[in-house]
Amino acid sequence: MKVKKISHIAVAGNDAEASRVLYEDILGLTFNGSEPVETEGVTTHFFGVGESNIEMLEPLSEDSTVGKFLGKRGPGLHHIALEVEGLDEYVLKLKSAGIVLLSDEPKIGAHNMRIIFIHPKSTGGVLVELCEKV
Numbered sequence: 001m002k003v004k005k006i007s008h009i010a011v012a013g014n015d016a017e018a019s020r021v022l023y024e025d026i027l028g029l030t031f032n033g034s035e036p037v038e039t040e041g042v043t044t045h046f047f048g049v050g051e052s053n054i055e056m057l058e059p060l061s062e063d064s065t066v067g068k069f070l071g072k073r074g075p076g077l078h079h080i081a082l083e084v085e086g087l088d089e090y091v092l093k094l095k096s097a098g099i100v101l102l103s104d105e106p107k108i109g110a111h112n113m114r115i116i117f118i119h120p121k122s123t124g125g126v127l128v129e130l131c132e133k134v
């Protein structure tokens with residue numbers, strides 16, 4: 001069981017091209033691909049920063065989770081993701097500590113990672129994702 005690194009910092013927005021211009025053209029980050037994640041109702045756009053990424057989240061529809069987030073709060077920080085080894089053990093440990101998770105079991109997210117989210121009310125207000133390579 002180990003937290004290896006910050007996998008990504010996710011920012012929700014509606015203008016993926018403006019984000020691409022900023023992160024890739026102007027700041028010179030490496031574009032690491034776009035990927036629709038149908039189960040989450042988003043397209044993810046990854047920009048490499050060292051061993052981490054900025055993940056731009058673009059909703060596939062207004063009634064998706066990220067679409068609702070944007071409707072309510074506007075563009076901004078959506079979640080922080082930590083890459084771990086031993087995700088299932090972490091899930092058990094979190095549950096036994098009474099930490100609130102958004103789902104009962106990890107799901108498959110972008111880049112073929114198993115992911116689970118910790119509810120903001122258990123983290124001091126920031127949605128936190130734990131992810132593990134499949």
Ligand code: CO
Pocket residue numbers: 008010055079081129
């Ligand atoms: Co994420």
